[in-house]
Amino acid sequence: MAKTARMEHPKPQMQRENWQNLNGEWDFAFDFGLSGVDRKFYERDGLDRKIQVPFCPESDLSGIGYKDFIPAVWYQKKVTLTAAQLKGTVRLHFGAVDYECLLWVNGHEAGSHKGGYVSFCLDITKYAKEGENVLTLCAKDDTRSGRQCKGKQSGLFYSHGCDYTRTTGIWQTVWLEFVPRAFVEKVYYYPNIAESSVTVRAVTVGEGILSAEASYQGKVCGKAQAKAEAGNATLNIPLSELHLWETGAGRLYDLKLTFGEDSVNSYFGMREIRLEGERVLINGKSVFQRLVLDQGFYPDGIYTAPSDEALLQDIRLSMEAGFNGARLHQKIFEERFLYHCDRMGYLVWGEQGNWGLDHSRADGLKCFLPEWMEALDRDFNHPAIVGWCPFNETWDYEGRRQDNDLLAIVYRMTKLFDTTRPCIDTSGNYHVVTDIYDMHDYEQDPAVFASTYEDFAKGGPLKDRMADRQTPVTGIPVFISEYGGIKWDVDGNLEDSWGYGDGPKTEEEYIARYKGLTDALLDNPHMFGFCYTQLYDVEQEVNGLYTYDRKPKMDMGIFREINSRKAAIEDER
Structure with a gap:
């Protein structure tokens, strides 16, 4: 493991020369009893462990690799500042800290933040001094509270199904920025x-x-x-x-x-x-969105990519398989990833990791909306982001149905802030008010899958398996934003693995299933796109086209040919 990792500038759309990357070794302590404030950890000279920031303590790259639930953690770092750096304003940036954190500078409480996915900045000029400065951060996290978004972080001790290893504390770059007073x-x-x-x-x-x-x-x-x-x-x-920016x-x-x-x-x-009837236009041209689900997980860094190159690699792997974009699933991705999407002409949908939030209660709004608005604000300028999706699959929470007003308010606030992009209120189910009607369909039999949308392809009504809870909206864009999820464990251990349906017995069967499912969507003139589940395996979930360590399971040229078979359709619709 490199002594210091992720030293590239974390915010390419707001880059100044006078900045200082604080990634690398920090002092660290667990706080299982949530007693660190009472014990005044912020007054201590050092903590009892070391950690490699920006990697979370659950990850191997952090140097700790502790996988159990962690209610709170502490960080401390000594930073030397010069008189020249103190002439203006000193801003301390955190790419992301999961979930609720409190900062001390030289023993003085200097600010706080709530929300595990978004970046924030604190003005520490008042507390900074020439010479050595001590930064101390406490981060609290409770993925089982129902009062915070956890995304795909497991609520059980072990990873299971499509939930994976948790992330606690700092998981993106920390840096100082020195700016003039104005x-x-x-x-x-x-x-x-x-x-x-x-x-x-x-x-x-x-x-x-x-x-x-x-x-x-x-x-x-x-x-x-x-x-x-x-x-x-x-x-x-x-x-x-x-x-023009194009795919x-x-x-x-x-x-x-x-x-x-x-x-x-x-x-x-x-x-x-622009939306025009059933079409989604990019620069006035109808572009068929061939998307893939990207979870944003890494074997050694969990939520954090081990390198900038690893971020870029995921985009390249997707494009090599014939996709032109991705749903960034159940996680707000870091800005470096979005920067590479911008450079590569790679379409992405911005999504919050809403799972874990009790969306059956109206007061869920105060837990969700502030962080979501910060995400919209941070990522507004990225041309690669072609739509917003604040919620995903709002299943009943402990037997209670979603609060429809909660979803409607978040949708309206999204549209109020950003008039330039479409918004899907909740992907898959259950729609309340949306610009685009999407559904999730994990039927594994291509013939049955195709028959579901046969009438719709001929101009008839759209069939929705969730019809008891939502009614398809006619005349707006439609796509299947999750499908496939075909199980394929390269080690042949399907019994201990997770995916959708029964896994194929041979590669030929796998390819035929993939082609049958995908062709049904490509051939449908009333669909503007699709999103296949998923780009790579994550832990026990083995429905990726690549393994968790990003090795191709089969020849990607096969999938590229299937996905791109009707690329000309982009000009026909």
Whole structure:
């Protein structure tokens, strides 16, 4: 294991020169009795263990590998700061901490955050000093409470079914950022393809002139500036060259923002999404979305990829199998992954890991909505994200049905914040109000599977096996956002493995089943896409096209040919 891992900049759309990566060795302690605050761990000089950040203590890469439930953990790191670094504002960033955390700087309580999937930043200028500084963080986590989103983290001691090893505490990069007193806090990009321009809306700390310079492959192709007043500035950049973001071709523009002494390197893509009847248009063109389910798990890092290359590899593996995108399933992925999706022209759906939340109660809103809105805010600018899906499979919670108002409010807040993308209220079931009607269907017999959608293919009504709880909406886009899940254990141990239905006996049977299921969706003129379960195995779940360590189970050229068989359909619909 490398002494220090994940040293790349974690936020490519807001990159400054003056930053310091804090990944690597930290002091660490378990707090099984939730008594660390009472015992004043934040006043201690060191803790009793060491951990490799940003890897969670359950992972092998952390150097700990403790797999049982962990109610709370503590971290501590000493950081040396210079007088020059303290001249402006010192911002401490956490990529993600699961779930609820409290920070002390030099023994002073400096801020807190709740939500295990999203990034947050704390201004620690008030507590920082020249020389040695002590950062102490406590993180509490309870995946069984019903009051937090846990995604695919197991609620039992062992992983089981489609739930896997848990993640506690820090699991994404920690870094310091040194900015002037006046700086750009946030930016939002609004491409306008018809006008060949992009509007930049900025939130600033302080007032002044905000300048923006856009370039493509090193050539300047647009400039603009505006005065920032009351913390806001809006400017429009006409582009002398128009390069569209498309599937398989990111074509990103570089953007340099200057605000007084503050300088930010960013990027954007010229991509628009529009719904037109049953079609989903990207830059005015109907694109058949050939998606695959990506869980975002890694054998040695669990929620955290061991390297930046590992993030990029998952996209390449997907594309090699003939997919043009993914549902990022039950997890808000890190920004480096989205950056690579942006570069590669790889379509993704942003989703929260809502499993674990009691969605039968109206007060679930206060647990869900703040974190979800932070996710929308963080990831708004990524052109690769072509839709939002806050909930997935809202089955009855301990016998209680979902609170429909909860889902409706989250949908409406999503649409209020982001008018540029479609939103699926809850994938698969049970829809309340949605822009796209999707279903999950794990029927393993291709003939039976195809017969379910035969009438719909001919222009008739859509059949939904959840018809007792939801009614298909006519005239809007439809796709099967989970199907397949074909079991195939390369070691032949299907009895101790998990997947959907009975696993095929031979490779030929596997391929025939995959082709039959997929062809039924490709051939349906009223479907705009599909999402196959899944890209790779995760622990005991063996329905991936690749093994958990990302080895192909069969020749990926076979699946690429099946998935891409009717690529021309993108121009026909």
